[in-house]
Every structure is written in structure tokens, then in C-alpha cells.
Amino acid sequence: MLIVESVTRRFGERIAVEDLSFEVKRGEVFGLLGPNGAGKTTTLRMLGGLIPPSSGRVVVNGRPFTRATGSALRARIGFLTETPGLWDHLTVEDNLIVYARLFGLAQPAAAVERVLRLFELLDRRADRVVLLSKGMKQKLALARALVHDPEVVLLDEPTANLDPQTSRTVRDLLQHLRSLGRAIVVSTHNLDEAERMADRVGLVSRRLIAIGEPSALRREMFGCRLRVRLSGKPAAGGLIEAALRAGARDVRVEADGLSMIVDAPDTGAPAVIRALVTAGGEIREVFDEEPALEAVYLKLLAGSAS
Amino acid sequence: MNVRRIAVLVGKEIREFRANPSVIIPVLIVVVLCTILPFVVVVVVPRATGQSIADDRSMQQVVAAATGHLPALAALDAQTAAEAFMFQQFLMLFLMAPIVGAVSLAAYAVVGEKQGRTLEPLLTTPVSTVELLVAKAVAAFLPAVAIEAAGTVVYLALIAALGSPGVLATLLTMRTVLLLGILGPFASLAALQAAIAVSSRVNDARSAQQIAVLLVLPLAGMLVGQLSGLFYISTWMLVAASGAMTAVWVVLVLLSVALFERETILTRWR
Numbered sequence: 001m002l003i004v005e006s007v008t009r010r011f012g013e014r015i016a017v018e019d020l021s022f023e024v025k026r027g028e029v030f031g032l033l034g035p036n037g038a039g040k041t042t043t044l045r046m047l048g049g050l051i052p053p054s055s056g057r058v059v060v061n062g063r064p065f066t067r068a069t070g071s072a073l074r075a076r077i078g079f080l081t082e083t084p085g086l087w088d089h090l091t092v093e094d095n096l097i098v099y100a101r102l103f104g105l106a107q108p109a110a111a112v113e114r115v116l117r118l119f120e121l122l123d124r125r126a127d128r129v130v131l132l133s134k135g136m137k138q139k140l141a142l143a144r145a146l147v148h149d150p151e152v153v154l155l156d157e158p159t160a161n162l163d164p165q166t167s168r169t170v171r172d173l174l175q176h177l178r179s180l181g182r183a184i185v186v187s188t189h190n191l192d193e194a195e196r197m198a199d200r201v202g203l204v205s206r207r208l209i210a211i212g213e214p215s216a217l218r219r220e221m222f223g224c225r226l227r228v229r230l231s232g233k234p235a236a237g238g239l240i241e242a243a244l245r246a247g248a249r250d251v252r253v254e255a256d257g258l259s260m261i262v263d264a265p266d267t268g269a270p271a272v273i274r275a276l277v278t279a280g281g282e283i284r285e286v287f288d289e290e291p292a293l294e295a296v297y298l299k300l301l302a303g304s305a306s
Numbered sequence: 307m308n309v310r311r312i313a314v315l316v317g318k319e320i321r322e323f324r325a326n327p328s329v330i331i332p333v334l335i336v337v338v339l340c341t342i343l344p345f346v347v348v349v350v351v352p353r354a355t356g357q358s359i360a361d362d363r364s365m366q367q368v369v370a371a372a373t374g375h376l377p378a379l380a381a382l383d384a385q386t387a388a389e390a391f392m393f394q395q396f397l398m399l400f401l402m403a404p405i406v407g408a409v410s411l412a413a414y415a416v417v418g419e420k421q422g423r424t425l426e427p428l429l430t431t432p433v434s435t436v437e438l439l440v441a442k443a444v445a446a447f448l449p450a451v452a453i454e455a456a457g458t459v460v461y462l463a464l465i466a467a468l469g470s471p472g473v474l475a476t477l478l479t480m481r482t483v484l485l486l487g488i489l490g491p492f493a494s495l496a497a498l499q500a501a502i503a504v505s506s507r508v509n510d511a512r513s514a515q516q517i518a519v520l521l522v523l524p525l526a527g528m529l530v531g532q533l534s535g536l537f538y539i540s541t542w543m544l545v546a547a548s549g550a551m552t553a554v555w556v557v558l559v560l561l562s563v564a565l566f567e568r569e570t571i572l573t574r575w576r
Contacts, residue, residue: 079430089325
């Protein structure tokens with residue numbers, strides 16, 4: 001649905017985004033993850049056709065962005081910008097109706113009604129935007145980005161300024177959009193949000209450092225750490241040896257059991273567990289101890305910087 | 307260029323003016339002043355001083371010179387001719403009124419969107435730069451011209467009420483129609499488009515306003531030149547000037563599009 005091919009963007013001598021390539025399929029939420037100044041907003045602006053890449057191309061539903069196709073392609077994209085950018089003196093409804101008409105909708109009033117209902121803004125429709133809270137403004141900006149029911153949705157920090165409850169609403173909405181087959185790109189530096197919202201994440205720091213499912217990235221960087229809880233005090237020496245023989249590495253003794261890295265968890269973990277049982281271990285519980293995405297993020301960024 | 311999208315944007319601007327009517331006040335003040343000022347000069351001051359403007363020697367000379375261009379003046383008595391001449395000259399003020407008043411609206415047009423951070427979301431829609439900039443100029447133009455038209459009607463009604471008999475008939479000519487109905491609107495549109503071009507290049511409304519208001523100078527020159535008898539703008543000159551203003555407007559639209567740096571506005575505006 002959305003293909004980014006070797007996209008580079010320069011501003012004078014400065015390179016903001018370098019040789020970025022990825023693809024977002026229908027029904028997929030792609031998280032663009034990176035620190036401030038990593039080029040996330042510039043990337044989104046290129047994806048939305050607001051600024052052209054210096055080289056490379058962006059393809060939406062088989063059509064590359066060009067001067068000739070820009071207007072038509074923008075009509076298929078919903079873009080939540082970094083700041084809500086609402087007209088403060090107009091009402092909630094007027095803000096939406098202008099956009100519905102600019103997108104050329106046949107029934108703008110019905111479309112506005114739909115998003116007002118979706119974002120629970122119906123009772124605020126006649127209020128001027130200046131009277132809304134930050135969170136309400138962000139909800140309205142989201143409603144505006146979706147008023148024309150776009151095929152591609154680009155969201156720049158969608159949960160910024162939102163309270164936990166509204167953030168939850170936004171995440172639920174993303175799942176709803178995903179179920180409708182929309183291709184969604186979410187930029188954030190909030191790792192928890194990325195993990196909760198995205199099917200795949202791309203870690204950017206000017207260039208694409210890593211891409212994949214959050215769990216796969218973790219595994220790639222740290223392997224899979226298995227935690228084994230044992231009944232009674234573990235007979236550490238024998239069990240460690242058994243685990244090591246079964247293919248585990250970096251085996252550590254914890255307060256209530258052991259933890260270890262198993263490189264191929266699907267086949268390796270059962271073998272390790274069998275070995276521990278055979279060695280006399282009384283196992284109460286076994287689970288994957290996944291490192292936080294933050295650890296992956298920091299490790300990748302540190303690797304990129306070096 | 308999509309006219310429907312321009313109409314949507316103009317509608318949005320008009321809604322903003324309605325929601326915040328204070329932005330229209332400068333246009334209103336200028337038009338009210340333009341309507342009142344001629345009556346102060348032609349009616350109030352002579353009555354207060356007990357001296358007719360027709361008695362003034364330099365006025366007599368100017369009116370005599372003007373009969374070459376305005377033969378209708380020759381058929382009027384001295385007082386009526388002097389009043390008709392003066393009211394005719396002051397019509398030029400109505401050319402400037404919408405520009406002076408609306409230039410602040412136009413100057414704020416793009417700067418305001420930048421300051422409110424509302425420009426980027428707007429640029430995510432299918433709206434093109436030319437549609438955006440034409441809409442901004444037209445949106446400033448429409449209320450200004452509407453107020454100017456209302457001012458003109460009041461001006462003519464006051465002439466009928468306060469002027470000598472026969473003065474109003476002298477003013478109701480093709481020249482007046484051309485001046486206020488065609489040259490005025492196109493001159494306004496061109497000036498406002500220039501203000502929009504300035505607005506898209508500067509970072510605050512005051513700079514845009516200060517630069518844009520200079521556009522009134524040529525029209526002020528025309529007014530002073532006519533009042534002093536230096537030259538007279540004939541009907542044909544008005545037709546030519548109207549055509550020229552239309553062409554100037556088109557050129558200014560193209561220029562403002564060329565000057566509108568979408569990327570700079572998006573990436574460097576903070």
C-alpha cells in the first residue's frame with residue numbers, strides 16, 4: 001500500500017533522512033521510532049506529499065508521488081501533524097466541515113457526523129476550538145485526519161497531550177483502522193506506545209537502523225532470556241551445568257530460580273527444561289523474560305552512533 | 307485550479323471574520339472616513355465659515371480647467387459645478403478605501419496560518435498553492451468590496467440629501483461605474499494579492515502590513531494629481547487601467563505562488 005524506496009532528504013548541506021526504505025501493507029500499523037531530530041517528521045512529510053524527497057520515491061497504492069499526482073494522492077492520505085493546527089475561532093464542526101469539503105467529499109456533513117461520533121465530540125460540535133482542552137484538540141485533529149476515510153493514515157505523535165484514557169481510545173481506534181485494512185504509520189519516541197500500537201517498528205536515526213516486529217528485534221539483539229522458577233532452594237551447581245549442556249548460555253542464579261539465554265527458544269527451551277527436570281529441578285513456572293523495547297532501542301542507537 | 311476548493315477556503319475565511327468581527331473594523335473605519343471627509347470639505351466647513359467653495363479662486367480655476375474633460379460641469383452654476391467637481395474627485399478615495407482597510411486582512415492571511423500552525427494541516431489536503439493564495443486574496447477582497455459598495459451607496463445618498471440639486475446626476479456616469487465597479491475592485495484584488503505574496507515571505511503580520519500598505523501609494527498619487535488639476539483620468543484611461551490591473555493581478559498570483567516556499571514554511575517556521 002505504501003512503499004518508501006531509498007528516500008533521502010537534504011536541507012542544504014544537512015541530511016535529515018538518508019536512504020530510507022520500508023513498506024507498509026494494508027491492515028498494518030508501522031511504528032516510526034526514533035529520538036528527537038531523527039527525521040521522523042520529515043519522513044512523514046515526505047510520505048504525505050508535503051515535501052518531496054531529494055532522491056528516492058514514495059509510492060501510494062502503486063502510484064509514485066510526483067507534481068502531477070500529488071493532489072490526488074494527498075486525497076487518499078490522512079495526516080495528523082505534529083501540532084493540532086486548528087482554527088481557534090471556528091467551531092469544532094466548522095473545522096471538520098472545511099476539511100471534508102477540501103477533500104471533495106460528496107456528503108461532507110455525514111462524514112463530519114461520523115467522526116464526531118467516533119471521537120465522542122458530538123456534544124462539543126458547536127463549541128469554538130479555543131475553548132477545548134489540549135486533549136480534546138488532539139482528538140479533533142485526529143478526527144480531521146480521518147474525516148475523508150483515508151486509505152493511508154500518517155500520525156505524528158498521536159498520543160501526545162492525551163490523558164491515559166484518551167490514549168487508550170486512540171490505540172483502540174488504530175486497531176479499528178487496522179481491521180478496516182488501512183495502512184498506518186505512527187511516529188513516536190514513546191517506546192511503550194510503539195510497542196502497544198505497532199505491528200512492526202522501524203528505528204530511525206537519520207537512517208533506518210533496524211526494522212521488524214518489536215519481539216523479533218528484542219530477540220535479535222538480546223536472544224530470548226528464559227526464567228525458570230523453582231520450588232525450594234535451587235541446587236544451583238547441577239542445574240546450571242545441565243542448562244549449559246542443553247544449549248543455554250549466560251545462566252544466572254536468581255532468588256527463586258534461574259535465568260538464561262536460549263538462542264532458538266522454540267526448540268531450545270523444551271530441551272533446557274527437560275535437562276533441568278532430569279537434573280532434579282522442581283520447576284514451578286517457566287516464562288520468556290523479554291527485555292524492554294527501551295533496551296533494544298538504546299542498544300541499537302548506541303550501535304548506530306558508534 | 308479548482309474553483310470549488312477556492313470557494314471552500316474563502317468560506318472558511320469569511321467564517322473566521324464573522325467569528326472575529328474586529329478584524330473587519332479597519333476596513334469599516336476607512337470607508338466611513340472616506341464617506342464623511344468629502345462632506346466635511348464641501349458642505350460642513352463652507353457652512354461653518356460662511357464661505358462658499360465656489361468663491362475660492364483656485365477652485366474656480368480648477369473647475370474651469372476640468373470642464374474640458376467634464377463638459378457637464380459647464381452647464382451648472384458655479385456652486386453646483388464646484389460641488390460636483392469635488393465630489394467627483396473624492397470618489398477616488400473609494401478606490402483606496404478597500405485596499406487600505408483590507409490590506410491588514412491580507413497581510414495577516416498567510417502569517418496568521420503560520421503563527422496558528424494551521425498551514426501544515428491545510429497543505430496535507432489536495433489544495434494547491436495557487437488555490438490557497440487566490441482564496442486568501444479573494445477572502446480579504448470580498449468583505450472590503452462589500453463595505454466599499456455600501457459606503458458608495460451612502461455617499462451618493464448623502465450627496466442627494468446634502469449637495470446642491472443636479473450634483474448627483476453629474477456623478478452618475480459611465481466613468482463612475484468604471485471607476486468604482488471595475489477599476490476599484492481589480493486594483494483592490496491586485497493590491498491584496500501583493501499583500502498575500504508579502505505575507506507568505508515574512509514571519510510577522512506587522513512586517514507584512516508595513517510593506518503591503520506601500521501599495522496604496524500609486525493610487526494616492528492619482529488622487530492628489532487629480533485634485534490638484536495636474537491630470538485628469540478619462541473614461542478610456544480607466545478602461546485601460548482596469549485591463550492593466552487585471553493583468554497585474556494575474557502576474558501577482560503567479561509571483562505569489564513562486565514566492566510561496568512550502569518547504570521553508572514547513573521546516574523552518576518555529
